[in-house]
Amino acid sequence: MPNKRERPVAPSEDRLLSRMRDWRAEHERELTPDELDEEGQLPDARAIDTVLRVGELMLASGEGTEAVSEAMLSLSVAFELPRAEVSVTFTTITLSTHPGGDLPPITGERVVRRRTLDYFRVGELHTLVQEAALGLLDLEEAATRLNRIRRARMPYPNWMIAVGFGLIASSASVMMGGGFIVAAVAFLATVLGDRTAVFLARRGVAEFYQMAAAAVVAASIGLGLLWVSSELELGLRASAIITGNIMALLPGRPLVSSLQDGISGYYVSAAARLLETFLILGAIVSGVAAVAYTAIRLGVSIDLDSLPSAGTSLEIPVLVGAAGIAMAFAISLAVPLRLLPAIGVLGVMIWVIYAGLRAALQVPPVVGTVAGAVAVGVVGHWLARRTRRPVLTYLIPSIAPLLPGSILYRGLIQITQGTVVSGLLSLVEAVMVGLALGAGVNLGGELVRAFQHGGLAGAGMRGRPAARRTRGGY
Structure with missing residues (x-):
């Protein structure tokens, strides 16, 4: 019988802190003129869409602006979106990524029109972000998990x-x-x-x-x-x-x-x-x-x-x-x-x-x-x-x-x-x-x-x- 794929073991605290320091350092790294001239490639459109949809659902479910922004930045690094910048307001979420070279920046936006306080979904989304940031979820798995969370029933009728x-x-x-x-x-x-x-x-x-x-x-x-x-x-x-x-x-x-x-x-x-x-x-x-x-x-x-x-x-x-x-x-x-x-x-x-x-x-x-x-x-x-x-x-x-x-x-x-x-x-x-x-x-x-x-x-x-x-x- 073939071996079933084992779920990755949760990381230690040291690995968690190291990963968080790495993504923060990468996000805050200054963009020099030499880096702008580097030849880049277009980022995966599915990654941009997934990051935007995670932020939209978190904001619509009652999460605070700072937590939504941090989560989207963390996912941007996990899914290798180059030089990502996030802007979150009360109703609008914007994600911009700069591939480098002669390629123009790519910007996506979502608007939150309906809010439903649902801390069950907020908790599930935090788990998704955490696992993706630690390398336990790839883009395909994260998108699938997000669709499951969006369709999931609340814990109470x-x-x-x-x-x-x-x-x-x-x-x-x-x-x-x-x-x-x-x-x-x-x-x-x-x-x-x-x-x-x-x-x-x-x-x-x-x-x-x-x-x-x-x-x-x-x-x-x-x-x-x-x-x-x-x-x-x-x-x-x-x-x-x-x-x-x-x-x-x-x-x-x-x-x-x-x-x-x-x-x-x-x-x-x-x-x-x-x-x-x-x-x-x-x-x-x-x-x-x-x-x-x-x-x-x-x-x-x-x-x-x-x-x-x-x-x-x-x-x-x-x-x-x-x-x-x-x-x-x-x-x-x-x-x-x-x-x-x-x-x-x-x-x-x-x-x-x-x-x-x-x-x-x-x-x-x-x-x-x-x-x-x-x-x-x-x-x-x-x-x-x-x-x-x-x-x-x-x-x-x-x-x-x-x-x-x-x-x-x-x-x-x-x-x-x-x-x-x-x-x-x-x-x-x-x-x-x-x-x-x-x-x-x-x-x-x-x-x-x-x-x-x-x-x-x-x-x-x-x-x-x-x-x-x-x-x-x-």
Whole structure:
């Protein structure tokens, strides 16, 4: 019987670091006039197409601009594209290669028109890039693998992704003491809001109005239950429904990615992602504020002193809620099942650090948020390095327990009740907490980067040209 072809053994850490140093040195080698005169040959068109399609799918699936750029450069070296340059923005990917001699440069471009957050595909693409960069995949095998990844099913069915959004809201309700009934209604309200947004999306309605409609549906159900509870004296903390829905809709992923892109020198993408963040936030604020204003005009009593908040509690239900929010967020992002326990632990960790510092040292919410986010950033980057997974897979769900849903809701109610200054200050505080989350997890990543010696797709101490353009080259 003929011997079956054995799969190459994964390389050692030394081989990995050597390979990464080689491709970085090759990419940064200056192009001299003599090299321009060398006779070249046209690069393989399949290599250009494969590199572009990998970058396009990574960007469309939710990966950050820097990681997409590094991955494409790594593939360009692996597939022997001479003197390759990559440009990645929020929606456009460009790859240019110069064969040398009298041959003109060859440039290809892809435009991302549709985005679907799918960290399962992002993880598979990172594995493809890693193996190709280490010489374990040739061009033909990489193209075949890419087609398989593009056609692959997500680890969860579509209905489970919708359930994930509902579980975010119900976990947040449990965390804020809402009880079983409130958690169940929060789940139902968020799922109905999500299905409303999907319905509008299929008819070509802009995302701003999709998010506003989702917020309107959930807020209407929450305030409806609040009215019933007050009329029948049920004592339900129905406002937790709206807070949970806000947390499910808040744009944690573009917020973290925008700060990450800005820190790493991709200012165009950073500005676009930050604008996306504030547009989504504006849609949520518009939807909830419209419903809250209407409810108050109709006589629904909303007591500011009884608005739901987990405060600084470290009780078991609060910790379970924090883990549930993180894992439910991961499910909605199609994170593989085997990573959920680690993400749940990170969700509990960020809350324990935040609540512990606020209770013990009486620090402001922003300071506690930064401390928890930095810790999660360090551990998340360490886990990503150990497991060879993209770091956003760990970071984005883990920050969910600290998303400022309750602060944002309080600000909206204050504005609708006439205390505009207090409401605006609460909204500013919510924005500050969100920015603190994004900056904190990125600072944790920078601390890891400063002391590591390698990583995915050439990342490491010397893996960021923008840093050396400012001060790192002195």
